[in-house]
Amino acid sequence: MIRKIISGNEAVALAVKLARVGVTGIYPITPQTTIIEKLAEMKASGEINTEIVRVESEHSAMAATFGAALAGIRSFTATASQGLLYMHEMIWWVAGSRTPVVMVVGTRAVGAPWNIWNEHTDFTSERDSGWLMAFASNPQEALDLTLQAFRISEDERVFLPMMVGMDGFILSHTKTNVIIPDQEDVDEYLPPRRQPYVIDPEDPVGMGNIFPPEEYMKLRQSIDLSIKNSEDVIRELGMEYNKKLNVLGDYSTLNVTYKLDDADYAVVVMGAWAGDTMEAIDKLRERGVKIGMLRIRYLRPWSEKEIRDALKDKKAVLVLDRSISMGRGGPLYVEIKSTISDIVPSIKGVVSGLGGVSVSKSDLLYLFEKFLQGIREDVLWYYPKEVGKIELRTPRDIE
């Protein structure tokens, strides 16, 4: 086990190396590019012997990764934003064929207009595809969750692909202290790949052939059941990870709480701004405000049980979203509301930080104070102080 100052992208590349991935389908897209650059570098220096397949687009990157996975090889790819959207069709093919594959998404805003900065909308918009979806809040977690993703997706109770989200730039390009496990420990944690079926010329099978209505519906239900059942699998394998590999953090639960047990008020977040949220909560705690945080680490499976348990006796809940489901508020807000609306009297949502708008600790503190006084809107679009608010424009004004 060694300690290194590395970025989130480097941490992911190291996880891919430690997982002994056989094939990586690669296509560069900001902010994920340095993951594959790092992998290519390691390949060039002989550090890894992963087959790196360079393709012409993200659609092909996922297709190549899928093909390799079907042949029984542990495979990986990474993407972001428009690239993830371009993969969208293949993402469904992988999920619908129940093939274990791992992907990392360096989350980023989706154009038009062109914007390369951080946001979660690309990630959250894949939540109905049938992939398991975890979201890291620091580079260490990006490494840990990527390693766990291989184990979880290859578990016979799951057999589904898994993606790990990580805030573009904020995590992908910022260097911090990361503990890198030893190869022997990872080998012990991650047994050779298992999957439900492989393509094999000796015993040919057809994949993704036409399915009549009844069979199709049964397959969809089986994916739904697998996602629900993966909850216990994730806890069980997380506990094993804690024991064998982990020194920081705790993976025995899907989601993470902070000072929540005795709190009257709760803030729900996902991703990197959980760090600032915790600091803002500490400030409020110093003033005697009983407030805590629930960090969503798994968007799918969505642990209704854990979330209800964590938020059950709260007076009010505020959900921060770095993404927007148009016309309905943030996706997390919508999910949380449907999960706890019968046990929490007041649930409010905030949409902020879109397209890389920087939300600082003092912004969060201001927001939480506003929330404690009672926000009137169900979903508030919050603009940090230095960003002017949206003004109504007619087409004639734009010249």
Added chain:
Amino acid sequence: MSLLEYQYFPVTRPGKGAGGKTGSWRVFKPVVNYNKCIGCKACFMFCPESTIIPSDGKVRVDYEYCKGCGVCANVCPVKAIEMVSET
């Protein structure tokens, strides 16, 4: 490998898989009149679903997979196949 009960996989084997079964949507089915059939196997050659099975010099239809397209009835030189309504 022990697979759990809820697990279901989208795999088919080459040939007549469960995925190719016609189910309940066919409207007309071909019925062979054995008094007329001369055993030329034209229907066997043209059936796009390979559901005509030659047997004993004549032909029989595998209705589990027959789609009821009527190609066989059309190609029969002696009009030995009749498309009968199933509804």
